[in-house]
Amino acid sequence: MEKVEVTWHDHAVTRADREHLNGHRGCVVWFTGLSGCGKSTIANLVDRQLHEQGAHTFLLDGDNVRHGLNPSTAMLATSHDADFATRFGLGFGPADREENIRRIGAVADLFCQAGLITLAAFVSPYRKDRDLVRQRLESSGAVGDFIEVFVDTPLDVCESRDPKGLYKKARAGELKGMTGIDDPYEAPLNAEITLAGGSAAAEELAALVIAQLKKRGIVGS
Ligand SMILES: Nc1ncnc2c1ncn2[C@@H]1O[C@H](COP(=O)(O)OS(=O)(=O)O)[C@@H](OP(=O)(O)O)[C@H]1O
Numbered sequence: 498m499e500k501v502e503v504t505w506h507d508h509a510v511t512r513a514d515r516e517h518l519n520g521h522r523g524c525v526v527w528f529t530g531l532s533g534c535g536k537s538t539i540a541n542l543v544d545r546q547l548h549e550q551g552a553h554t555f556l557l558d559g560d561n562v563r564h565g566l567n568p569s570t571a572m573l574a575t576s577h578d579a580d581f582a583t584r585f586g587l588g589f590g591p592a593d594r595e596e597n598i599r600r601i602g603a604v605a606d607l608f609c610q611a612g613l614i615t616l617a618a619f620v621s622p623y624r625k626d627r628d629l630v631r632q633r634l635e636s637s638g639a640v641g642d643f644i645e646v647f648v649d650t651p652l653d654v655c656e657s658r659d660p661k662g663l664y665k666k667a668r669a670g671e672l673k674g675m676t677g678i679d680d681p682y683e684a685p686l687n688a689e690i691t692l693a694g695g696s697a698a699a700e701e702l703a704a705l706v707i708a709q710l711k712k713r714g715i716v717g718s
């Protein structure tokens with residue numbers, strides 16, 4: 498294995514300095530759940546509401562991050578050679594999902610250190626990968642920096658919504674490895690927040706998240 502010499506440097510402006518300027522703590526609010534469960538809708542509502550209250554936030558969202566930070570091999574092949582695109586492009590196999598979440602976890606950690614209320618909305622189906630992000634956040638910061646939000650919407654509800662037609666394709670055998678169909682979703686065992694995404698309006702669920710952020714002292718009441 499190639500030895501790489503890298504050294505950690507402390508920053509002149511600390512996380513505490515940035516949080517003081519922002520007027521609130523940084524944290525990562527991590528939405529997980531099946532495709533179509535409502536992650537993106539709820540996270541956007543929370544983001545908009547916090548932003549309007551003057552909080553410093555950013556939303557990392559599944560499909561969007563896969564256009565930039567974590568593109569597919571086919572996307573990378575439009576600007577890089579085939580070897581490079583194959584090496585760094587990500588799909589939906591288990592190792593690709595692991596690397597997707599690992600990279601996003603590292604970015605979310607940086608945003609948290611920048612004092613931002615970082616919202617992350619990813620299927621993130623494997624418990625081990627989410628737990629690794631939690632560990633990363635808790636070791637670079639503190640317990641409480643990672644708030645896991647399980648958007649617990651039954652598969653049949655997600656499938657009936659099917660905004661992108663992915664479940665239909667998966668049922669027809671045209672899409673392999675669809676979470677909930679032929680790839681597992683491992684529900685959180687101890688999420689800080691669980692939302693009944695199939696039986697309450699997105700606005701109500703967003704309000705529950707904001708209430709928890711207030712209760713945890715991340716934003717003022
Ligand atoms: N096989 C398979 N399984 C699940 N989802 C799939 C798949 N293929 C494509 N998509 C679309 O990609 C979005 C999920 O991307 P993520 O980066 O959140 O996935 S993961 O966390 O790496 O599992 C997901 O977005 P959301 O519907 O917003 O969750 C889907 O639109």
Ligand SMILES: Nc1ncnc2c1ncn2[C@@H]1O[C@H](COP(=O)(O)OP(=O)(O)O)[C@@H](O)[C@H]1O
Pocket residue numbers: 530531532533534535536537538539618658660694695696697698699700702
């Ligand atoms: N609580 C809810 N009740 C009813 N429909 C919802 C709810 N949350 C989201 N939706 C709808 O379900 C679809 C999928 O939501 P989305 O936020 O894109 O899910 P995800 O990001 O988890 O894939 C969208 O059409 C959205 O309007």
